[in-house]
Amino acid sequence: MFSLNAESAVLQVTLAAALGLGGLAIVSSSAKGPLAAAPLRQKQKTSSLPAKTEATPLLDAYGDPLPPSAFLRLGTIRFRPDAQVVAMAWSSDGKSLATGSQVPAIGVKGQIWDAATGRETLAFDNPVGNLGGMALSPDNKLVAFGDAGGALTLFELATGRQVSVGPKLKAKGAKGGGIVGPLHFGPDGNNLYSIDRGNQIVVLDTQTFQVRRTIATGNVTMKAKMKLAFNRDMVWAWPHNTDRIVALVDSGTAIRLIDVLEGKQLHALAHGSQVKALCLSPDGDMLATGGLEDAIHVWEVATGKRVRDLQGHGGGINALSWSPDGKYLASAGADKTMRLWEVGTAAAKKMGSGTVVRSTLRAVPATVPDPIFLAAEVLKIDHPRTIHFLEFSPDSKKLAYCDFASLRICDVATGKDVANYDEHVGAVEYMAALDNGTFLTSAADSVRIWDLKTGKMLNQVLSGHSPLEAAAVSPDGKWLATQGKERMIRLLELPSGKLVNEIEWPKGSVNPAFAFSPDGKRLAGVGSGRTWIFEIPGGEQFYEFKNPKGPMRALAMSPDGKICCTSAASGGVVYVWDVATGKQMGRLTTPPLQKVLPKGLPDSLPKLVFCPDGKLVAAACDDGTGTVCLWDISKGSLVRRMQEQQDGMMVRFRVNDVAVLAFSYDGRTMATAGGAMANPGGFVVNPGADRDVLLWEVATGMKRAVLQGHQSKVTALAFLPDSMTVIAGAADGTALCWDVGGRAAKQELPPALTEAEIETQWKLLHGPDGPQAYSALLALAKSPKEALGKLQKELSPAPVIDPKSIAQWIADLDSPKFAVRENATKELKKASDQAWPALQQVLTKQPTLELRNRALLLLGKQSDLVPVPERLHAIRSLELLERLQSPEARRLLETLAEGAPRAWLTEEVKAILGRTRRG
Numbered sequence: 001m002f003s004l005n006a007e008s009a010v011l012q013v014t015l016a017a018a019l020g021l022g023g024l025a026i027v028s029s030s031a032k033g034p035l036a037a038a039p040l041r042q043k044q045k046t047s048s049l050p051a052k053t054e055a056t057p058l059l060d061a062y063g064d065p066l067p068p069s070a071f072l073r074l075g076t077i078r079f080r081p082d083a084q085v086v087a088m089a090w091s092s093d094g095k096s097l098a099t100g101s102q103v104p105a106i107g108v109k110g111q112i113w114d115a116a117t118g119r120e121t122l123a124f125d126n127p128v129g130n131l132g133g134m135a136l137s138p139d140n141k142l143v144a145f146g147d148a149g150g151a152l153t154l155f156e157l158a159t160g161r162q163v164s165v166g167p168k169l170k171a172k173g174a175k176g177g178g179i180v181g182p183l184h185f186g187p188d189g190n191n192l193y194s195i196d197r198g199n200q201i202v203v204l205d206t207q208t209f210q211v212r213r214t215i216a217t218g219n220v221t222m223k224a225k226m227k228l229a230f231n232r233d234m235v236w237a238w239p240h241n242t243d244r245i246v247a248l249v250d251s252g253t254a255i256r257l258i259d260v261l262e263g264k265q266l267h268a269l270a271h272g273s274q275v276k277a278l279c280l281s282p283d284g285d286m287l288a289t290g291g292l293e294d295a296i297h298v299w300e301v302a303t304g305k306r307v308r309d310l311q312g313h314g315g316g317i318n319a320l321s322w323s324p325d326g327k328y329l330a331s332a333g334a335d336k337t338m339r340l341w342e343v344g345t346a347a348a349k350k351m352g353s354g355t356v357v358r359s360t361l362r363a364v365p366a367t368v369p370d371p372i373f374l375a376a377e378v379l380k381i382d383h384p385r386t387i388h389f390l391e392f393s394p395d396s397k398k399l400a401y402c403d404f405a406s407l408r409i410c411d412v413a414t415g416k417d418v419a420n421y422d423e424h425v426g427a428v429e430y431m432a433a434l435d436n437g438t439f440l441t442s443a444a445d446s447v448r449i450w451d452l453k454t455g456k457m458l459n460q461v462l463s464g465h466s467p468l469e470a471a472a473v474s475p476d477g478k479w480l481a482t483q484g485k486e487r488m489i490r491l492l493e494l495p496s497g498k499l500v501n502e503i504e505w506p507k508g509s510v511n512p513a514f515a516f517s518p519d520g521k522r523l524a525g526v527g528s529g530r531t532w533i534f535e536i537p538g539g540e541q542f543y544e545f546k547n548p549k550g551p552m553r554a555l556a557m558s559p560d561g562k563i564c565c566t567s568a569a570s571g572g573v574v575y576v577w578d579v580a581t582g583k584q585m586g587r588l589t590t591p592p593l594q595k596v597l598p599k600g601l602p603d604s605l606p607k608l609v610f611c612p613d614g615k616l617v618a619a620a621c622d623d624g625t626g627t628v629c630l631w632d633i634s635k636g637s638l639v640r641r642m643q644e645q646q647d648g649m650m651v652r653f654r655v656n657d658v659a660v661l662a663f664s665y666d667g668r669t670m671a672t673a674g675g676a677m678a679n680p681g682g683f684v685v686n687p688g689a690d691r692d693v694l695l696w697e698v699a700t701g702m703k704r705a706v707l708q709g710h711q712s713k714v715t716a717l718a719f720l721p722d723s724m725t726v727i728a729g730a731a732d733g734t735a736l737c738w739d740v741g742g743r744a745a746k747q748e749l750p751p752a753l754t755e756a757e758i759e760t761q762w763k764l765l766h767g768p769d770g771p772q773a774y775s776a777l778l779a780l781a782k783s784p785k786e787a788l789g790k791l792q793k794e795l796s797p798a799p800v801i802d803p804k805s806i807a808q809w810i811a812d813l814d815s816p817k818f819a820v821r822e823n824a825t826k827e828l829k830k831a832s833d834q835a836w837p838a839l840q841q842v843l844t845k846q847p848t849l850e851l852r853n854r855a856l857l858l859l860g861k862q863s864d865l866v867p868v869p870e871r872l873h874a875i876r877s878l879e880l881l882e883r884l885q886s887p888e889a890r891r892l893l894e895t896l897a898e899g900a901p902r903a904w905l906t907e908e909v910k911a912i913l914g915r916t917r918r919g
Helices: 222-228 345-353 755-765 770-781 784-794 803-812 818-842 849-861 869-884 887-896 904-918
Strands: 070-074 085-090 096-103 107-114 120-125 131-136 142-147 152-156 162-166 191-195 200-205 211-216 245-250 254-259 264-270 275-280 286-291 295-300 305-311 317-322 328-333 337-343 375-382 389-392 398-402 407-411 430-434 438-442 447-450 457-461 470-473 479-483 488-493 498-504 510-516 522-527 530-535 541-546 552-557 563-568 573-578 584-589 604-610 616-622 628-632 637-642 660-663 669-673 684-686 693-697 703-707 714-719 725-730 735-739
Touching: 085 131, 085 389, 085 398, 096 131, 096 407, 107 142, 131 191, 245 275, 254 275, 254 286, 275 328, 286 317, 286 328, 295 317, 305 375, 328 389, 328 398, 337 398, 430 470, 430 714, 430 725, 438 447, 470 510, 479 510, 488 522, 510 552, 522 552, 530 563, 563 604, 604 660, 616 660, 660 714, 669 714, 669 725, 693 725, 693 770, 703 770, 755 770, 755 784, 755 869, 770 784, 770 869, 784 869, 784 887, 803 818, 818 849, 818 869, 818 904, 869 887, 869 904, 887 904
Parallel strands: 275 317, 317 389, 552 604
Antiparallel strands: 070 735, 085 096, 096 107, 107 120, 131 142, 142 152, 152 162, 191 200, 200 211, 245 254, 254 264, 275 286, 286 295, 295 305, 317 328, 328 337, 337 375, 389 398, 398 407, 430 438, 447 457, 470 479, 479 488, 488 498, 510 522, 522 530, 530 541, 552 563, 563 573, 573 584, 604 616, 616 628, 628 637, 660 669, 669 693, 693 703, 714 725, 725 735
């Protein structure tokens, strides 16, 4: 495994999000059987970094493989669907659980999970275009996916092979064709039920997929309901043991009971509020429903009468499930609890003996007849997030539940999780590296501290927020600030997690964005009309800035703590503030891009980050282009944009923009992650792009590499202090540690490069191709002795240039002879930083137009933020030298540091020596 310096053995990681520690998951399936079908998960994506030399992939703490170039996973991918779940079903033998996920504008993902271990065994990429429903056959041989556009696709569960594609169904009397509703196999497996655009129940023969018959449903508006349903199965309900009856949600607040065998409506039930969940008892005699109110309504199917209200939840009801043996009813509510109700005779006995947790025999309206249904709450489970799916196993002994992004299975008898993965629940939104390798992460359920050597959690800190929406760690690692939906910042002491203070925002709405000053003594945050700076730990208000244009969306503090940048929620403007005085120093703007974009895209800047040297500030542009802009903070000028290109043109835009970005500690590399790529017409051409981490060269804006292997959207990024490891957190509650320096532990170095190979890689290192240059950098770093020999030949201290020579060259810029002017320009370019002061002095003395133009041109081209080829050559050479990390490499650096004072090369080498001393 990867090894840190002796004093850097522990990495604390704090990820903030809806589900938990940032999620990085592998793309490959872990199925044991053959996966031959084309729609299955594609072969594991690989990083564009050079592959490891190990014959077998590294494994995480749970035994699951890691993608190439990743050396550690924090958390687990077990029971972690790739995207938001909209359908869930058990296999009839109880050994597998199936989920169907839908990502808007991206695609559909079907996944099969081993119920005992949580390991993914099969995966289907885009089996249909828009998931309308999913069902498993009673014989465990088939899984069916229904497209909301009308198509049916079936696969073998044993092999994943696609076996059939059903027809697009033409609804009688309806405009257009196709099913829009969910899917349901009858108990004998001969019939497959769905709903078409004509709001009819369609009965399909599972052998021929011909329509056997249709059943009218009256005025059920299924198409509209499907658009509103989070759970594709919550628009209808079937009994476990029979297909004679079905309950359908109609117009949101009404339910229709349909006799399937007779093809007629039995009853229309007035629910009273929007129906969000419903289920039938196994024999079809009773119906349970839930909605916006906190009571579960129980109905007698034969009479259509409401016979019982079950209370206990503190909010609306999101999901219901009846156990196949008829003994239990499970419910999940907006109060983030799951409750188990024992029903029937057993419940009556318990209520009689007084042993139940809570009696549910409350008073019912006079219109409700004498109770004929008894139930008692026997179990309550709290969950960090709202549960939307419940499903009993076929033997009624287990209960699966899902909150959109993570699955869990509990034992009905004990309430304990069958596969207890004590990991984050929620997406990772924040991460920070501390103490030269200690890493902190925060998530919706908690803050966790991890050991990077083992990937094990060392400590868990509860923030007190539900959910946790934002977090920040002071640079000295002493303080953790957190914020939830309430108007309160909680200040916690690390690593103990002790609550030190609660700071209330003064006024106005508050955005979840704040940052510590470098010394950790102040905390800045943004709101609707103000930006505030508080003293830490007391919470006293230090300064209040009035935002020039409405609410601010992001905030960043400069490394020296003197400048605070905020970005407006619209207009594409970054405001620059003097922290000491509270005065606005200037504003950074984004000139219009030459692009083709859909109408109505926003133009805010949701993310701001300072480069470690404080010279640059970067912003992710929320304009649909996936662009990151870099500004020179001293001049207020836009230096460059980082944007993916195709065929030399910036013609693609992102469905979701760059979501996160981070600078490496040496300031040479930027990591970004964002949305899926599409063309101007809106057609998605790279649906998995939001799971990729892109590495960019800051000096040129060139893309260096792409790290692929996350199973869900990347939501947080952070580098370790050595700049050779980037950690990415994701929406599935995991994080991957990526080796971007080519030196992960247990990786044997390849044979040393030959002299000819060194020369080839050296040319590529300094060539115009970004990915080739980065690959060459890593290849040379793996031949340290040979690379150092080349560097010793190529690098020398910056020579001290005689000021008289500089003065003469400046005078020659105004020579009447063109050749003399050109030669002077060439020499001044070489003089670089040593000529800058004299050139700037010339501009103050009313020079001739020729001299002025050439001086301005030289000062512009010689900027260290826009390197000329000679400077870029040195930048990449020094990056290679810093990566070697040997005593011989350090001696060369010390020699280079003796060059001309104030020369760029000398100052850069001194900065490297400072970083390596701290390391």
